[in-house]
Amino acid sequence: MSTHHDSCRRSLTLPVLGLGAVIFVISIIGFLGALKSNSILLWIYLVMLCIILVAILVFTVLAFIITNNGSGHSVPGLRYKEYQLQDYSSWFLKQLNNTKNWNRLKSCLVKTDDCNNLPRKYKTIKQYKSAKLTAIEAGCCRPPSVCGYPAVNASYYDLSFHPISSNKDCKLYKNSRATKCYNCDSCKAGVAQYMKTEWRVVAIFNVILFVVLSMIYFVGCCARRSAARSHSKA
Numbered sequence: 001m002s003t004h005h006d007s008c009r010r011s012l013t014l015p016v017l018g019l020g021a022v023i024f025v026i027s028i029i030g031f032l033g034a035l036k037s038n039s040i041l042l043w044i045y046l047v048m049l050c051i052i053l054v055a056i057l058v059f060t061v062l063a064f065i066i067t068n069n070g071s072g073h074s075v076p077g078l079r080y081k082e083y084q085l086q087d088y089s090s091w092f093l094k095q096l097n098n099t100k101n102w103n104r105l106k107s108c109l110v111k112t113d114d115c116n117n118l119p120r121k122y123k124t125i126k127q128y129k130s131a132k133l134t135a136i137e138a139g140c141c142r143p144p145s146v147c148g149y150p151a152v153n154a155s156y157y158d159l160s161f162h163p164i165s166s167n168k169d170c171k172l173y174k175n176s177r178a179t180k181c182y183n184c185d186s187c188k189a190g191v192a193q194y195m196k197t198e199w200r201v202v203a204i205f206n207v208i209l210f211v212v213l214s215m216i217y218f219v220g221c222c223a224r225r226s227a228a229r230s231h232s233k234a
Helices: 011-035 039-066 090-097 099-111 125-129 135-140 185-232
Strands: 151-152
Touching: 011 039, 011 185, 039 185, 090 099, 090 185, 099 185, 125 151, 135 185
Parallel strands: none
Antiparallel strands: none
16 A cells, blocks of 8 residues: 555555554563563453454454445456446445545545556557556546547547437546546546455455464463463462
């Protein structure tokens, strides 16, 4: 996540870094408790670690449930897929259809170079039509294929043609850099697909983290029992 050039997507690293900081502090408490055979510190360590484990488990399960729906639709003649908002979970629909949330996300999209870089990446119309666009590029930088607008280049469509579809996104698309298809449902669907992919990565990371922390929790329990025995002997 931190490899992204825009601050909006880099900000997604903050919760992960926050979780890492909390686990680090808890680990210090557990280390001190084991070093000094202090049962109180070990109890605090185990309780806090248990809360972290439950939170990770709940978040991971919810992440897999939320990201279970939604997939792209193949379009004849194109190497990439197009996405439809109604295919995604109700949670995604609620978040993306919220005006405040979408305005914030849209401002991020306008600032990024996802759409602005297309003419530099694909200098000819042939290269553009054979490109494998990302979900955001396919949904936010161009009108849906059903509109039938002919592409002049990677960032400009001939809008003088009457759209062959009643899809409302056809009328919302503009060639302006600040507008594009950022108000379209297809753009929201592209963002939903991007979020789904990112969340799946985080969920898989959480599964690994849960297993590792569970093993550490077991070691902590053994250390607490050892500390309790040493105190009883004393």
